[in-house]
Amino acid sequence: MYNIVYRDGGVCASEGFYADGVRAGLKPDNAHDMAFIYSENECEIASVFTTNKMYAAPIKHFKAKGDFKTNFVLINAKNANAMTGDAGIKDIDEILETLSIKYKEIKNPVMSSTGVIGVRLPKQKIIDGTTFFDLTNRNNKDAAKAIMTTDTFSKEIAYRVELKDGKSFNIGAMAKGAGMINPAMATMLCFITTDADVSKNVMQEILDEVTKTTFNAASVDGDTSTNDTVMLMSNAKSKVFNRDAFREALFRVMQFLALEIVRDGEGARKLVTYNITGAKNDKEAEIAAKALSNSLLVKTALFGEDPNWGRLASTVGASGVECSEETLKISFDNLCVYDRGELHFDTQMEEKASRVMQSQKFTISCDLGIADGNFKAYGCDLGYEYVKINADYRT
């Protein structure tokens, strides 16, 4: 029916999209700190924002626009423009107005921010930074770098979707994460472009669906930020669309970026999949999986490469879902370490389990043995680096 082919180009992989990262002096050491995404024609836009009640000024600004099309997103790092009240919104208005005056091609621009909470935007620096923008640049790599905060590597991906009639469309994306990543999304920004000819409603429906099993299944530390944003922009340039292919490609894009974000969790060295099966229902499986991926005790055991299955059992038990020691099975990859009380966890098994945990990537499976609910969550370990980064973050 269709092929989904990996390609280069990040957010510029979709036809008619341009992007770049510039240095506006927001980050020390002259690093890229501001980015834009621009489309030749106006785009339909679908979005998912944080559930945090203290959501930031750029999200308030976006939501206040109601139903609109845009061809421009401005993104800055280092300052979240959160807890800044009306002044924070006025700052955005002023920045975007200056931008629209300077670049006549820009229609209805929106803004997205990440960084420290509770400090006004360095407005003049940002306005000055926009003078470096060249809307004909396809510099997706610098754009992806510019939006990083404590990320240690930039995150982008793109696919070409080839339909059977020889026609094709593209989908490309960039994201930033690291720290505060949680089942309900946190200080996570993701910008997805597509030239598929998809309506706003359909795009929003698919985005909501895919978010549940990708970004909302990923956890670094269980906190939810003021600025989490996923934006999906379509300029319809390819003039084609196929719903199944689009959903599949969007899932691959978001799944890849969600795992990249977890892998790059502050100080993280391991990417762990928590595969819950046999739960009373899918919702209970999700609760148990997220309890594991968020547990400090589990995270530190991962860091210590300690196959402490007792902590896993205890964490599942503490999550409140239906379970019992008589029906539970626990495995590290394919190695079963607890089987409804019938296995003896001896030194040999412990050594084997330790070896599994020494890898950078493995799966912890818990079969609750109750019914057939299932869910997969993604998490990382927590070590000294996490503490170091977060004890010193503001200073």
Added chain:
Amino acid sequence: MYNIVYRDGGVCASEGFYADGVRAGLKPDNAHDMAFIYSENECEIASVFTTNKMYAAPIKHFKAKGDFKTNFVLINAKNANAMTGDAGIKDIDEILETLSIKYKEIKNPVMSSTGVIGVRLPKQKIIDGTTFFDLTNRNNKDAAKAIMTTDTFSKEIAYRVELKDGKSFNIGAMAKGAGMINPAMATMLCFITTDADVSKNVMQEILDEVTKTTFNAASVDGDTSTNDTVMLMSNAKSKVFNRDAFREALFRVMQFLALEIVRDGEGARKLVTYNITGAKNDKEAEIAAKALSNSLLVKTALFGEDPNWGRLASTVGASGVECSEETLKISFDNLCVYDRGELHFDTQMEEKASRVMQSQKFTISCDLGIADGNFKAYGCDLGYEYVKINADYRT
């Protein structure tokens, strides 16, 4: 009406109670690792256990006894006897049977355990250890030491309650905590003795009530264990009782021990009170307070002594309770750092706030400005030591 006077003696402060700690070889370096509490006459017993679905064998064993009186509790450290199935319960039966044969005074003994999950009790070592018991000893200090796991100091307290007619009763207690301490209690053991003449039902009612604002308001890492236990034993020796005085004294005992446990949280250097006021109702205040005391980002900011009020606001916002940046106020002790968006957090204020955070004990207050719900939770910071302890715990 009554006086509550601090006194020595821990669990032996109550008339007719004896206790000791012995060395059974469960801990390395020949430390105390088994304790008993014995009363001359049989006691009414009230209890609160973990809400973890994987609750340990000693709790199953206790619950299966139904309504009973006892005069003896045996406690061991290093092994939780959790996830050990029927074998774990049989181990307890065997140990307690041997004990009852050896000491004819012991009636209906119960057991309590803390330590590693998923390993059978070292039954013979424990049975051998009981041969060192001398039921005439009042060695509360060694008992309190014996129940420690990663605790760095032992925890005990006692009060004499003087009624106006010259009569008095006593209440004494010991506890162990450190790590896994959570709003729903975790690997926390607490044994309280009293010679007050109180009925089982009244004792249970007051214990449930006091637990909510003491142990269940304290958090080290947000996890709930398989073995959490609070036991309150009364032998009625004093022949007097006063409900208000008893409740007040029990509150002081449990409040003191809860704070001692938080203060001794694994690697913790700071004890922080989260005082939420102005919430929609008390339940919402409790949710917000516990969200703060459990947040990794807040805990690491405490460790870094960084007055990052933005993280506090974000965490309250993420907790799902009714709140907004327009009505929120945040203070460090008496220093207001955010006042409904109307304060400017400048360098001077930051310095003052940092100074507050440098103390070992302070209060973070959030007035949500919605209605008059309030709750106080207690938490600690999280630093390298926590990671170290938990990465290496089993090994």
